[in-house]
Amino acid sequence: xxxxxxxxxTLIAEFSKMPGIGxxxxxxxxxxxLTRPAEEAKKLSEAIMRIKDTVKxxxxxxxxxxxxxxxxxxxxxxxxxxxxxxERPSDVISIEKxxxxxxxxxxxxxxxxxxxxxxxxxxxxxxxxKKIKRGGVKEVIIATDSDTEGETTALYLIxxxxxxGIRLYRIASxxxxxxxxxxxxxxTLYKAFEGKKEV
Numbered sequence: 663x664x665x666x667x668x669x670x671x672t673l674i675a676e677f678s679k680m681p682g683i684g685x686x687x688x689x690x691x692x693x694x695x696l697t698r699p700a701e702e703a704k705k706l707s708e709a710i711m712r713i714k715d716t717v718k719x720x721x722x723x724x725x726x727x728x729x730x731x732x733x734x735x736x737x738x739x740x741x742x743x744x745x746x747x748x749e750r751p752s753d754v755i756s757i758e759k760x761x762x763x764x765x766x767x768x769x770x771x772x773x774x775x776x777x778x779x780x781x782x783x784x785x786x787x788x789x790x791x792k793k794i795k796r797g798g799v800k801e802v803i804i805a806t807d808s809d810t811e812g813e814t815t816a817l818y819l820i821x822x823x824x825x826x827g828i829r830l831y832r833i834a835s836x837x838x839x840x841x842x843x844x845x846x847x848x849x850t851l852y853k854a855f856e857g858k859k860e861v
Contacts, residue, residue, distance in 0.1 A: 724769035724786050726751045741765045743800040749773050760851050773811035794826050801829040820861050831858040
């Protein structure tokens with residue numbers, strides 16, 4: 663990127679590290695920020711620092727929260743006996759938008775990927791097993807993605823959770839192969855939950 667000041671090149675490089683942002687998009691974002699009033703850039707910078715300082719993982723489910731417990735875990739009206747296992751906090755948002763699920767969540771914070779060196783110990787699987795062993799959980803819905811990593815994770819979870827004596831379900835394959843939950847439309851997600859199969 664010849665002809666650009668170092669500060670612009672640095673900003674473009676930082677934007678390029680974000681998922682889904684290629685070099686051209688990063689350049690557009692950098693130029694957009696440059697043309698906005700300084701106050702807007704300051705607000706953006708403060709918002710980024712604020713989430714780094716205040717947002718953490720819920721002590722119970724690993725969802726995002728600005729308190730010790732997220733809104734879902736602290737809600738007495740949620741069915742604590744019904745547990746949905748997902749890969750990411752963004753999956754919780756997608757399922758909540760559906761307005762169908764009334765239970766609680768367990769966020770694994772990733773998926774198994776042997777090629778990338780991600781094994782069971784790198785995810786929140788031990789915490790999930792302990793949670794179920796403590797009692798109270800009657801049904802578990804595995805709602806990992808339908809891509810290779812999500813399916814590998816689901817198969818592993820079925821293997822380790824089946825002996826615990828709970829009802830175990832996998833969301834239906836109405837989800838197109840390779841789809842991430844966060845990109846699924848609400849109707850497709852609803853059908854995937856409606857058609858869940860006991861495993």
